[in-house]
Amino acid sequence: QVQLQQSGPRLVKPSQTLSLSCAISGDSVSRNSAGWNWVRQSPSRGLEWLGRTYYNSKWYNEYAESVKSRITINPDTSKNQFTLQLKSLTPDDSAVYYCARGGGPLTWGYGMDVWGQGTTVSVSS
Amino acid sequence: DIVMTQSPLSLPVTPGEPASISCRSSQSLLHSNGHNFLDWYLQKPGQSPQLLIYLGSNRAPGVPDRFSGSGSGRDFTLKISRVEAEDVGVYYCMQSLQTPHTFGPGTKVDIK
Numbered sequence: 001q002v003q004l005q006q007s008g009p010r011l012v013k014p015s016q017t018l019s020l021s022c023a024i025s026g027d028s029v030s031r032n033s034a035g036w037n038w039v040r041q042s043p044s045r046g047l048e049w050l051g052r053t054y055y056n057s058k059w060y061n062e063y064a065e066s067v068k069s070r071i072t073i074n075p076d077t078s079k080n081q082f083t084l085q086l087k088s089l090t091p092d093d094s095a096v097y098y099c100a101r102g103g104g105p106l107t108w109g110y111g112m113d114v115w116g117q118g119t120t121v122s123v124s125s
Numbered sequence: 126d127i128v129m130t131q132s133p134l135s136l137p138v139t140p141g142e143p144a145s146i147s148c149r150s151s152q153s154l155l156h157s158n159g160h161n162f163l164d165w166y167l168q169k170p171g172q173s174p175q176l177l178i179y180l181g182s183n184r185a186p187g188v189p190d191r192f193s194g195s196g197s198g199r200d201f202t203l204k205i206s207r208v209e210a211e212d213v214g215v216y217y218c219m220q221s222l223q224t225p226h227t228f229g230p231g232t233k234v235d236i237k
Contacts, residue, residue, distance in 0.1 A: 046231065047228040047231075048228070049224075062224045064224070098173055108221070112164070113179075113185055
């Protein structure tokens with residue numbers, strides 16, 4: 001049974017960087033039929049896909065334009081996890097952040113079938 | 126970005142009765158491989174979203190067969206043949222044809 005376990009701070013100050021981790025059990029971050037996504041949810045924005053990383057002979061990243069200048073998603077093969085960094089935070093970045101497994105190069109379109117438990121992040125001084 | 130809309134936004138349902146949610150995209154979600162890149166998710170109260178349907182009409186493993194997805198191009202429908210009390214929550218459609226993947230605003234389903 002695949003599980004995703006999120007960790008990271010819940011309170012971050014404006015202008016600082018948010019760092020979240022998503023530890024994978026029962027699957028591999030390097031499997032080339034999976035993509036590893038970050039999604040956030042807020043009352044003002046609803047569900048918002050932020051980006052993903054996946055492996056297909058080499059590592060690829062794709063990011064939403066809305067956060068592209070501030071976001072980095074990295075795989076960590078040594079810990080079998082992937083991470084989210086979002087810099088220059090503002091209160092508008094306050095949201096519940098989710099990691100999720102989705103389709104990969106061999107399974108595009110297969111949906112995000114495993115989700116983390118969610119991390120409620122507040123950006124406030 | 127592809128814009129997703131849903132209707133209705135609120136749907137009171139009676140257990141045992143059918144229910145239907147519509148989703149429309151601003152662009153066709155039909156890929157050249159013949160598949161529609163449209164998912165349906167259910168977010169139950171206090172939980173993470175869960176995948177119900179992928180590629181427009183394929184039920185995810187473990188999803189009861191009372192859930193079905195249909196449609197092609199820009200118009201899609203999620204149907205529940207007989208609503209059960211455990212089906213309450215917010216239903217979202219999401220397109221994965223292009224990045225950024227985009228979600229609909231959600232349809233809140235509750236019991237009358």
